[in-house]
Amino acid sequence: MTPQEWSRIKEVLEVVLELEPSARERYLDNACASREVNRVEIETLVRSYEESGTFLEGPVDIASMELLQEPVLLPWAGRRLA
Amino acid sequence: VAEAPSQSVSELLVKWRAGDQEALQVLIPLVYSELRRIAQHHLRQERPDHTLQSTALVHEAYMRLMKQAPSGIENRAHFLAVASRLMRQILVDHARGHRAAKRGGGYKLELTEARSSQPGLNLDLVDLDDALNELALLDAQQARIVELKFFGGLSIEDTAQVIGVSRTSVKREWATARAWLRREMGKLEKR
Numbered sequence: 001m002t003p004q005e006w007s008r009i010k011e012v013l014e015v016v017l018e019l020e021p022s023a024r025e026r027y028l029d030n031a032c033a034s035r036e037v038n039r040v041e042i043e044t045l046v047r048s049y050e051e052s053g054t055f056l057e058g059p060v061d062i063a064s065m066e067l068l069q070e071p072v073l074l075p076w077a078g079r080r081l082a
Numbered sequence: 083v084a085e086a087p088s089q090s091v092s093e094l095l096v097k098w099r100a101g102d103q104e105a106l107q108v109l110i111p112l113v114y115s116e117l118r119r120i121a122q123h124h125l126r127q128e129r130p131d132h133t134l135q136s137t138a139l140v141h142e143a144y145m146r147l148m149k150q151a152p153s154g155i156e157n158r159a160h161f162l163a164v165a166s167r168l169m170r171q172i173l174v175d176h177a178r179g180h181r182a183a184k185r186g187g188g189y190k191l192e193l194t195e196a197r198s199s200q201p202g203l204n205l206d207l208v209d210l211d212d213a214l215n216e217l218a219l220l221d222a223q224q225a226r227i228v229e230l231k232f233f234g235g236l237s238i239e240d241t242a243q244v245i246g247v248s249r250t251s252v253k254r255e256w257a258t259a260r261a262w263l264r265r266e267m268g269k270l271e272k273r
Contacts, residue, residue, distance in 0.1 A: 006220040006262075013261065014254045048268070049261035056232050056260055059124040060173055060207065062139060
């Protein structure tokens, strides 16, 4: 994919994601034909979006990392900080 | 984020660059408090070791910030962008280090995504970093939006201010970025 292709895909995808599912087919019929956008690309991206749930919506759970206590990376970890 | 501190950080940075050492003394706690806000954003559950982890993350971010020519920071928006980039680097570095350390044991570290409505849906930060680098090649501004919002914990409003676009643009870019990254990370998992 080139930046130009992604830019064209985004233009269509932005609209599709804001449409009701019932209106999407019709919009895609027109938009993909007139803008030379690969419809399969859009459809897989819409599916990814639908499946994404809370993907990237929450913070990184640094509590589960247990990496910040590694003494090599963080010499002060475990010491009392004044 | 409140409006008043945003002005003062920008003003202090200007004064500091002009050689005002007192400005730095006032600036350091403000920088710390911004970094602490980002670190605490990434702390999900209450656990006794949290204060240490949060403090360690803030310290590491501050040390890296000081190393990376801090006097080149122009204003608060720029600072937030740099801080978000640093948080990404630190978190991904740790995840990558942990993945390398555990590779021998055939165990792949996956970080639990916070506030997930789907239990078991894990987020691999190394894969995310790779996918985000790919996205930056297609659209650098869109990748910056993800960095600010996800790693920097910035709101839509603050992200819009830092990038200099409307909130509506940020929302749209965010939605299409999530779709793209989600698809890309699915490909990475199958490798």
